Amino acid sequence: MSDSLTLLAVDGATSAVDVNEPTALTRPHGPLTARVAYAAAHVVPRASADNTPGQPADIDWDATLAYRHHLFSWGLGVADAMDTAQRNMGLDPAAVRELISRSAAEASAAGARIVVGVNTDHVEDEVITLPQVIDAYKEQLFHAEDAGAGAVLMASRHLARAAQSADDYRRVYDEVLAVASQPVVLHWLGTAFDPQLAGYFGSDDWRVAADTVVDIIAGNPQTVSGIKMSLLDAQSEIAVRRRLPASARMFTGDDFHYCELIEGDEQGSSDALLGAFAALGPHASGAIQALGEGDVARYREILQPTEALSRQIFAAPTFYYKTGVAFMSWLNGHQEAFQMVGGLHSARSLPHLSRIVELANECGALERPDLATARWHTLLGLNGIEAA
Numbered sequence: 086m087s088d089s090l091t092l093l094a095v096d097g098a099t100s101a102v103d104v105n106e107p108t109a110l111t112r113p114h115g116p117l118t119a120r121v122a123y124a125a126a127h128v129v130p131r132a133s134a135d136n137t138p139g140q141p142a143d144i145d146w147d148a149t150l151a152y153r154h155h156l157f158s159w160g161l162g163v164a165d166a167m168d169t170a171q172r173n174m175g176l177d178p179a180a181v182r183e184l185i186s187r188s189a190a191e192a193s194a195a196g197a198r199i200v201v202g203v204n205t206d207h208v209e210d211e212v213i214t215l216p217q218v219i220d221a222y223k224e225q226l227f228h229a230e231d232a233g234a235g236a237v238l239m240a241s242r243h244l245a246r247a248a249q250s251a252d253d254y255r256r257v258y259d260e261v262l263a264v265a266s267q268p269v270v271l272h273w274l275g276t277a278f279d280p281q282l283a284g285y286f287g288s289d290d291w292r293v294a295a296d297t298v299v300d301i302i303a304g305n306p307q308t309v310s311g312i313k314m315s316l317l318d319a320q321s322e323i324a325v326r327r328r329l330p331a332s333a334r335m336f337t338g339d340d341f342h343y344c345e346l347i348e349g350d351e352q353g354s355s356d357a358l359l360g361a362f363a364a365l366g367p368h369a370s371g372a373i374q375a376l377g378e379g380d381v382a383r384y385r386e387i388l389q390p391t392e393a394l395s396r397q398i399f400a401a402p403t404f405y406y407k408t409g410v411a412f413m414s415w416l417n418g419h420q421e422a423f424q425m426v427g428g429l430h431s432a433r434s435l436p437h438l439s440r441i442v443e444l445a446n447e448c449g450a451l452e453r454p455d456l457a458t459a460r461w462h463t464l465l466g467l468n469g470i471e472a473a
Contacts, residue, residue, distance in 0.1 A: 090446055090458050091465060091472040093439040101473040104458055108387065108449030110371035113160040116198060119377035120347055120354070121334065122369060123162040123200060124362035125169035126153055127410045128176060128184065132422035142171075142180035142426040149184075150191050152419050159370035161362060162198025163188065164237060168278060169360040170202075171407055173242070175427025178207035182228060189232040200235035200270060200358075205243045215253060218244050222261045226269075236269040237313065237358070238262075242281045251287030251297040258301045268310035270336060270358070273298060275316040277403040291321045299328050306332045313338045313358045317403070319346060327352055340399045340406070344388045347373070348381065360406060361395040364413040365450055390448035397440050405432040409441055416445070416457040423464070435468060 089101040129152065130136050134143035153163050165188040166172065166181050176184070185201045192199035205213075205221035213221070218241060229236045238261065248254055262269065273294075276283050286294035302309045312329070314322045315338030323346070326335040337346040337355035346355040362369040372388035375381075398409030408429055415423040423430050442451075442461050451457040462472045 089473070090442065091462060091470075092443050093436050093465065093470060095436045099470065099473040102443065102446065104454045105446050105449055105451070107452050107454065108368065108371070110367045110387070111374075112158055113370060113374055115160060116162070117160040117370060117373045117377070119373050121162070121198070121336070121356040122362065122373055123164040123198065123336070123358040124156045124366055124369065125164040125167040125358060125360040126156060126363045127407060127414065128170050128180075128426065129411070129414070129420045130424050130426045132424050136424050136426055136428055136430075138175075138428045140427070141177050142175060144180060144184070144426070145420070146187060148420045150187060152414060153188055153191055154195060155419060156363065156366045157192070157195045157197040159366045160374070161366055161370060162200070163192065164200050164202070164358050165234070166202040167237065167239070167360075168202075168274070168404075169363055169407055169410060171426055171429065172202060172204065172239070173206055173279070174404070174407065175425065175429055180426075181207070185229055185234060186232045189229075189234040193233055198235075200237050201229050201232070202239045202272075203229050203236045203269070204239040205241040208243060211243075212246055213243050215244075215247050215257060218247055219257055219260045222257070223264055226261065226265060230266050235267065236265065237272050238269050239272045240274040240279070240282050240285055242279070245282050245285055248287065251294075254286050254297055255301055255304075259304065262301075262305045262308040265308045268308050270310055271298070271302065271312040272338070273312060273314045273316065274338075275318075277317055277401070278315055279404060291316060291318070292324075295321070295325050295328070298325065302333050303330050306330060309333055311336050311356070315339065317341050317399075322346060322355065323350075326355060340395045341392065343395070344385065344392055347388075348376070348384065360410060361391075361398065364398060364410045365391050365395070367452065368448070368450060391450060394441065394444035394448055394450060397437070397444055400437070405429070408433045409438075412438055412441060413445065413450070416442070416460055417452040418456050435465070435470075438464075
C-alpha cells in the first residue's frame with residue numbers, strides 16, 4: 086500500500102497524510118432485514134462519448150449495471166433513475182426509460198429490491214396544466230410498472246409551477262395514486278437539491294406542507310408505502326415520521342443526519358433511500374447488519390464517521406453532489422474514468438475533491454487504497470500539482 090496521500094488546500098498548498106486500511110466489513114448472505122435500505126445510484130457514461138453540457142447521455146451500460154450489482158452484493162436495494170442518476174441534470178428522457186428497463190431486469194435476475202423515479206420531466210414544455218401533469222406522471226408510472234420496478238413518485242417541477250394551492254397537490258397525487266397497480270413511495274425533495282421546487286406541497290413552511298403530505302398518505306393507504314424526505318432537516322423528518330399511518334414507512338433522504346434517523350428513537354425509526362449510500366454501500370450494509378444483530382455501538386462505530394464525508398459530498402450547492410458520488414466510484418475502481426454525462430465531473434473544485442479523499446480515507450471508505458491513491462495523484466499531476 087502507498088504510504089502517503091497528498092491533499093490540496095484552497096490556497097494551493099499540499100500536505101501528506103498516511104493512507105488508512107479500509108474498514109473491515111462483510112457482505113451479508115441476502116438482502117438487509119433490520120431496515121429497508123436503498124442506495125440511489127449514479128450512471129457511468131462512456132469515457133469516449135461527447136460528455137458535454139446539452140448532449141444526450143451516452144451510457145456505459147456494463148459499468149452502470151455492474152455498479153448496481155456491487156450495491157446488490159451488499160444487501161442494498163437500488164433506487165434508480167432518481168436525482169442521483171442526474172435526472173434534470175444530463176440524463177435525458179430516452180436514457181431514463183432505458184435505465185429503468187435495464188436496471189429492473191438486472192434487479193429481477195439478482196433477486197434484489199429496486200424502485201425507480203417517476204416524474205413528468207419527459208414533457209418539454211415548461212408550463213403545463215394540472216391534467217397534463219397527471220397524464221405525464223401516469224405515463225412514466227406505467228412504464229415503471231411494465232418494467233417490473235417499484236415506483237418513487239418524485240417531486241415535479243411542472244407541478245410546482247402549475248399548482249396554486251395545497252388542494253392542487255392533493256388532486257394530482259390522488260389521481261395518479263388511483264391508477265397505481267402497487268404501492269409507491271412519495272418523494273419530498275427540498276430546495277437545496279432543486280431550487281425550482283420551492284413551495285412544494287403548497288407551502289415554504291415544512292410544517293404547513295406536512296399537513297398536505299400526511300393527508301395524501303392517509304387518504305391512500307393502499308397505494309402509498311412510504312415517503313422519502315430530503316429536506317436535510319432531521320427534526321422535520323422525525324415530526325412527519327411520528328404522524329405517518331402504520332401503513333407507511335419513512336425513508337430518510339437526509340444525507341446529513343442519516344445515522345441518528347436510521348437508528349431511530351423510542352417512537353420509531355427511518356428506513357433509507359439515500360444518494361450517500363451509493364458512495365458508501367459497504368459501510369451502509371455493515372452498519373445495518375450490526376443493527377440487525379442488536380449491536381448499536383458497532384452500528385454507530387461504522388456509520389457515524391461517514392457523515393462528515395457525506396456532508397462534504399453534499400455541500401452547497403447541494404445539487405452538485407452527484408459529482409462526489411461519481412468521484413468515489415472512480416476512486417474505488419467501479420468505473421475507468423472520472424466522467425459524467427453533461428460534463429458534470431467539472432462541477433466541483435480540486436480542493437473540494439481533495440477533502441472528499443481526505444474524509445474517505447479517515448472513515449475507511451477507500452475500498453482499494455492503492456488504486457484510489459494512484460488515481461488521485463494522477464489527477465493532481467494532470468493539473469500540474471506534484472504529490473507531496
